[in-house]
Amino acid sequence: MHKTSQAATTTVIVHPRPKRRGPDDLTYGERSRLDEARGLAAAINLNVIHAESVPIAKPNPATYLGEGTVERLADFIKEHSAQLVVVDGHLSPGQQRNLEKAWNAKVIDRTGLILEIFGARAKTREGQLQVELAHLDYQKSRLVRSWTHLERQRGGFGFMGGPGETQIEIDRRLIGDRIARLKKELVSVTRTRGLHREARRRIPYPIVALVGYTNAGKSTLFNTLTKSNVVAMDQLFATLDPTMRQLKLPSGRTVILSDTVGFVSDLPHELVAAFRATLEEVLEADVIVHVRDIAHPESEAQKRDVEDVLKQLGIEPDGQRPVIEGLNKIDLLSDEDRLALNASTKRSEDEAAISAVSGEGNDRLLAMIDAELANRRQALAVTVPLEDGETIAWLYRRGEVLKRDDGETAAQFSVLLDEADTARLEKRGIPLRRAAE
Secondary structure: OOHHHHHOOEEEEEEEEEOOOOOOOOOHHHHHHHHHHHHHHHOOOOEEEEEEEEEEOOOEOOOEOOHHHHHHHHHHHHHOOOOEEEEOOOOOHHHHHHHHHHHOOEEEEHHHHHHHHHHHHOOOHHHHHHHHHHHHHHHOOOOOHHHHHOOOOOOOOOOOOOOHHHHHHOOHHHHHHHHHHHHHHHHHHHHHHHHHHHHHHHOOOOEEEEEEEOOOOHHHHHHHHHOOOOOOOOOOOOOOOOEEEEEEOOOOOEEEEEEOOOEOOOOOHHHHHHOOOOOHHHHHOOEEEEEEEOOOOOHHHHHHHHHHHHHHOOOOOOOOOOEEEEEEOHHHOOHHHHHHHHHHHHOOOOEEEOOOOOOOOHHHHHHHHHHHHHHOOEEEEEEEEOOOHHHHHHHHHHOEEEEEEEOOOEEEEEEEEOHHHHHHHHHOOOOEEEOOO
């Protein structure tokens, strides 16, 4: 849906939460989740006229929400002519249809809203294919003729304008055909990305991937470190398509820094699967930097959400791949909290207190990345003829030279090299041995 029409879409947000005994005041986490739903809606310029958290004892099989809540909201929606209701949960196709009938308005759930944002933001061909594939998988069970009571409908991509007559007439066979074609095209696009990845391996540069909760400041950190101008906004899902730039570490070593899509709580499994190709940069990374908004009240909960998505990708926080936490936005902390955080992280080997905006702490973060990559290197004794200036320069460029002794015809090096560089050096026919040998 175009931004001009989105801006005119009057929207109500409903966040279902468990009903508790006693006072029913919102917890901080529940208020934060409601604020996040507002932020998701704002990401595509929806005009949110009302947002509330609704207690439910247990989900109603027909409408998810309780009958009284549905009736009360129906009056409000009618009175304010709301066009769209976002239920910040996961609705079955039947529950979605029943709510649309009760409210005479378009209804989407959390998955539908996030897919709509992804559809508006994806810029690369791969990202667009993945969005459409996830969209069709989500929609195929929801293309039913009982939606014809909705008058404000249109055809075309997106959920919020309703399926439209054209979409309603599309049968599942045609959708299946389209899904098959998209998967085939996506394989081709992903193969191209794989070739690019293979080319980087041949260079080869280590990959450092930035991951984190959406709006944690990954793109701002990426821009600060690489002096780039990647889109960095105070907005959920400002980054969708992965961006990569070269970065020099304090040791002089070159790495490729990758900025990836942000995660959110309760990220739909369909999206993790659909964007697996995009997130392959994380799977291929030598070091992962988990950027956290340490000033956010729900920082610990956000950390768990990111770790859950990483687990779905097959990356365990305590696994072989090193994960460094960049505790970002310390510039938003009080002086007392900042001093306490700096004191605690100085004793840590995998945490750095940073500010992507001011640059504070970034030197320590880069040094930690350097150290992690150095841990993967092995010490080698290498003999290079003095006339082979190309290989000598390559050793200084690719490795960390610890010692050099020049003889009459050859130079003896003690150097730290990655496994991939070691194999490349062996292909050159250069005599070498492990330092421990």
